Amino acid sequence: MNHLPYIVGSYALFLAIAGGFTAAAWVRLGRARRRLAAIDPRGSR
């Protein structure tokens, strides 16, 4: 039995989940930082 599709599927799943969560956290953090800097420049530090 060829195992390659299952291995590729596993690593692709990892990249999708980890990459998705990292990108979402990055975007959320950047948006919050910009909004806070606009409202209260002292608080964004």
Added chain:
Amino acid sequence: MDASTAFAPPAGGGRNLHRFANPGRFLRASGRVLPWLAAAGLLLTGIGLLWGLFFAPADWQQGDAVRIMYIHVPAAWLASGGYFALALASLASLVWRHPLADLAAAEIGPVGAAATALCLGTGSLWGKPMWGAWWVWDARLTSVLVLFFLYLGHIALVRAFDDPQRGARAGSILALVGVVNLPIIKFSVDWWNTLHQPATITLTGAPTMYVGMLWPLLFSALGFSFGFAALVVARMRAAVMERRIRALLSARARAEAA
């Protein structure tokens, strides 16, 4: 109104625990730690996975399918470890009313659920070529599925109330009740006859795994742990900032109305 009043610790004991309840202090400390956590997570995971994928030997029985282990096992450890961290944060929230513990629990939930989903997904992809089935209702798989539902329940519960405090309280109780599932997951392969293999790495005994496979697995597990911590800290930082934004905006609205 100072935004930090949104995080004001209750009067009385537990002052040391509330030292990091100050949002400015938390943001400064986490801002220093986050790049290191993220870099360590990326580097160690990269080394572990590349090592496991290209340089570690194939298993004599499972062949190359064993390479799924370098993702599946760290994800499984993190699924349980993340839930334990969620329960600790919930305990700190319930007992000491630590404001950051609420945030930590709320932000650990989705990341832990993702780790559990990754564990279940890769387990399924590993099970098909090895067992001939994508899924079996075996004690280990079923208890991990229950863990996934506990994470989903916690995520839904903490966001189900208009008052975040009530949501945090309800989520904490669910998280603490769900801890009973962790030993069931751990010992399911010993207590019942399962298709899932028993543990090959334990805290008390020597690992029954070839060292050429063990090292990339440990690198991967360490990298996953740092990555998990980096994600939780990044999400907590965003949540702290969002809470400060809400507090500042509501203070501004009250001042304008007065």
